Amino acid sequence: MATTTWDELRIACLQKMFSLDETGLVRNSTTTPYINMMPAAANEAMLILATVGRQFKKCYLLEQGKVEPSETLGGWFAYDLKGLIDDFYTLNEIFRGSDGLYEKFKNFRLEGERYLLLPAEADGTFRIWYEAYPPKITKDTAGDFEIDLHPEAVRMIPLYMAGQLYKDDDLSLAQTYMNEWAVWLEEIKASARRAKGRNSGNGGWSSVTGWT
Template sequence: MTLGELKVIALQKMQAAGDDHLSRSRDSEPYIDRMRAPVNEALLLIATAARPILRRLCIEQAGREGEAAFRRHDLRALCEHFFNLAPGGVYREARGVTERTADYLLEPDGALLLPNCAGQWHLHCHTLPPEIGPDTPDSFELPIDPDAAALLPLYVASQLYKEDDLPAAVQLRNEFELGLQRLAAATPAGRGGLRFRSARGWYRGVAR
């Protein structure tokens, strides 16, 4: 779903658009101008509470450096919009064998501590959605799955419609919350990553 398609569907749910084309009119313009905040809110709710945005990251270490037991990697720098690691989402590859590992530590600031030894670590990361800004084009493809994107117009319309038709806004919000619960229940905890990026880690010691 593109940002423009989201706007059209949200307007249709508020009876402010009559076709599938985004156009400004006396009915639609006040809503279009206020859409950015609820769109960002809905994306954040879905990504953190129901359907994470997943990316894969590969960190490679050549060999032991210094005497420290661990090496530190800043995941917020290596993975754009990093939020958390997926449950069970860390794998180590060494000597041609890849196995899931729990031999790591993730600190609250997004620093990942890995054993000070050679190998490749494949990480499944949960990320936050990019923020929709005033210059984001309507052609922008929203970075969530189609079944999750289908909930966005419900939230946006419920937020924009509160002052004009509160009962309708409440109904739309209830539909969104129910859909959010179903989406969370249908999302496997170990779902595979969607994007891949490689970063070589050449850090000394546990801190840097």
């Protein structure tokens, strides 16, 4: 599946703000200040998408007995998911493979939205499906860095970026972009609900090794 690069997002954003004939990333005295402000706007857009829009599912493999629990509580091993998984946002579901069997695992507890408690006697490999925070863009992010998100989501990030960056220059146009974003966000929420309904197992967009 084709992905979008950071440069492609920046170019799309500039094209919404200026009339540009060039196809590449145009850096001049006019565009450079906006380019420097783009990481913050992009991060805002992706965070909104990941938490209230089309959430991104990833998988973490935990083999009980090989991963040290943060605590032992009675007959339970406690694992700090935010400590184990850098981009952990919220738990989705858990499957377990043990003794030739593979099934959805329901005998767990989640405390404080981060501490996973598994029975100490439950062996095997646990596939922990979770909803993830997006990657963070910085001023040092390479132009060819791939923004590997839902295709229908990534194409709208420049709209949010342009709306935020243009507020001090053309409030009317900026508001138009933000209104379009708000309408589209409701549409992608509906799309996420439909995708969840169509899929069984781990749900819609998911990745074992990354954002693919």
